[in-house]
Amino acid sequence: MQTDGLDLPTQAERADDEGLFYELIGLAGHALCLSRPVYKNGEAWAESHLYRAVQAVFPHVEPEVIRLGAALPADEVGTRSEAAVAAMQSPALRQWLAQADPAFWAQIELGLLIERGRLSRQPYDRYVGRLADETLIRRVADWLSPAQHVWSATQLAEFGVCNFRFFARRLLNLEPLETPEEGMDARQLGTLQHEILEKTYAEFKACGLPIALEHVDTALEILEHAAESVFPGAPKRLRFRPSARWADEQQVILRRLRQFVKFDFSEKHPIRKEFPGERQPHAFERQFGFREEARLDLGGEELRLRGVIDRMDRIGDRLVIIDYKSGSTKIPSSEIEQGRNFQMLVYLAAAQALVGPDQVAGGAFFHISDRSVSGALAPDDPVLDAGKTHIRRLLRDGRAGRFHARANGMDSGQCTSYCDFAQFCRVHVTNQDKDADA
Numbered sequence: 326m327q328t329d330g331l332d333l334p335t336q337a338e339r340a341d342d343e344g345l346f347y348e349l350i351g352l353a354g355h356a357l358c359l360s361r362p363v364y365k366n367g368e369a370w371a372e373s374h375l376y377r378a379v380q381a382v383f384p385h386v387e388p389e390v391i392r393l394g395a396a397l398p399a400d401e402v403g404t405r406s407e408a409a410v411a412a413m414q415s416p417a418l419r420q421w422l423a424q425a426d427p428a429f430w431a432q433i434e435l436g437l438l439i440e441r442g443r444l445s446r447q448p449y450d451r452y453v454g455r456l457a458d459e460t461l462i463r464r465v466a467d468w469l470s471p472a473q474h475v476w477s478a479t480q481l482a483e484f485g486v487c488n489f490r491f492f493a494r495r496l497l498n499l500e501p502l503e504t505p506e507e508g509m510d511a512r513q514l515g516t517l518q519h520e521i522l523e524k525t526y527a528e529f530k531a532c533g534l535p536i537a538l539e540h541v542d543t544a545l546e547i548l549e550h551a552a553e554s555v556f557p558g559a560p561k562r563l564r565f566r567p568s569a570r571w572a573d574e575q576q577v578i579l580r581r582l583r584q585f586v587k588f589d590f591s592e593k594h595p596i597r598k599e600f601p602g603e604r605q606p607h608a609f610e611r612q613f614g615f616r617e618e619a620r621l622d623l624g625g626e627e628l629r630l631r632g633v634i635d636r637m638d639r640i641g642d643r644l645v646i647i648d649y650k651s652g653s654t655k656i657p658s659s660e661i662e663q664g665r666n667f668q669m670l671v672y673l674a675a676a677q678a679l680v681g682p683d684q685v686a687g688g689a690f691f692h693i694s695d696r697s698v699s700g701a702l703a704p705d706d707p708v709l710d711a712g713k714t715h716i717r718r719l720l721r722d723g724r725a726g727r728f729h730a731r732a733n734g735m736d737s738g739q740c741t742s743y744c745d746f747a748q749f750c751r752v753h754v755t756n757q758d759k760d761a762d763a
């Protein structure tokens with residue numbers, strides 16, 4: 326039986342526990358050792374009523390606390406894994422374990438070897454993201470060839486942040502197992518906001534009006550209708566279970582989008598400084614690399630690209646790319662220069678392929694939550710060349726099987742604000758002075 330996430334055993338279940346406990350402690354002939362975990366999933370775990378009862382009976386017995394993973398004295402171990410930990414400090418126990426269970430001990434020795442390799446400055450090996458098998462390397466190189474591989478901005482960004490991250494996600498196809506939760510996750514919220522904005526600006530475009538302060542009321546009216554038509558089907562379409570606060574959440578989203586549209590139409594919107602002139606909404610959720618091919622010229626080879634440009638506005642006879650971001654984390658163009666994010670580089674190349682190289686004025690990220698703009702870039706900006714140099718390096722790494730766990734721009738031991746593979750890549754115990762090119 327469970328209420329509010331708490332296990333509430335019935336009286337019969339408790340009686341079972343108590344009966345069993347009484348029976349078991351009655352079996353002890355010489356000594357009785359009672360133990361209990363004190364943490365579960367990182368949180369303190371309260372003792373059971375049985376444990377408390379024993380403490381009440383033996384108030385002078387001081388419980389001994391053993392830290393997680395701590396080595397026990399050799400003569401106190403109770404399990405094989407406790408013995409393995411204790412064996413690190415006891416040569417006699419080590420010798421005994423190696424003789425008593427050679428297969429188990431061989432596994433431990435291999436683990437030790439791998440771990441020492443990680444900690445040392447020796448080059449990355451097959452346990453630290455470096456492919457060793459020549460056939461496998463050739464297959465990966467083929468897979469990364471322009472003939473086979475189609476790149477999205479997300480894939481390039483994963484690779485740019487860390488070779489291992491790309492390897493785990495794209496070659497091993499690993500994904501975290503998410504616990505289903507009530508309400509929308511961040512991705513669903515982003516899609517919902519995109520849908521409403523797409524509908525709003527597409528309908529506003531049909532009015533033939535520019536994005537200007539005097540037309541903001543028209544745009545806001547269209548926004549209300551767009552939201553009204555998008556919200557009702559959202560849970561089914563985006564596959565989430567609406568929470569009890571769904572009606573309030575809709576109001577919050579609508580309020581946020583109203584602020585966003587108001588600011589977009591205002592005179593002080595920073596995009597006006599970056600790309601001056603009268604703006605007209607032009608295209609929405611524009612796909613590239615599906616029916617129409619888009620390529621990124623790296624000089625010497627061309628990568629095939631695939632993705633979607635959220636919005637393009639027309640200023641005179643040229644287009645400005647707009648990419649919506651739900652969060653407020655800025656994506657400065659220096660991220661391209663550092664080889665960590667290639668999103669705008671990809672969009673600029675794709676837009677030039679779609680409409681012609683002279684037709685693209687530039688692009689920027691519009692942050693919905695705080696209505697800011699970041700990463701504004703023109704197609705002739707020199708950072709794009711620096712970005713292409715990084716992509717060439719990443720391709721060289723990938724085709725040589727170099728997928729080491731070392732984040733680009735790692736700072737104070739932190740790679741990125743969040744990484745699904747942080748537990749898996751073992752970066753925190755990997756020596757960062759290893760030669761990545763060896």
Ligand code: SF4
Nearest residue numbers: 487740744747750752
């Ligand atoms: S935690 Fe860092 S090193 Fe590990 S996979 Fe993620 S980005 Fe790479």
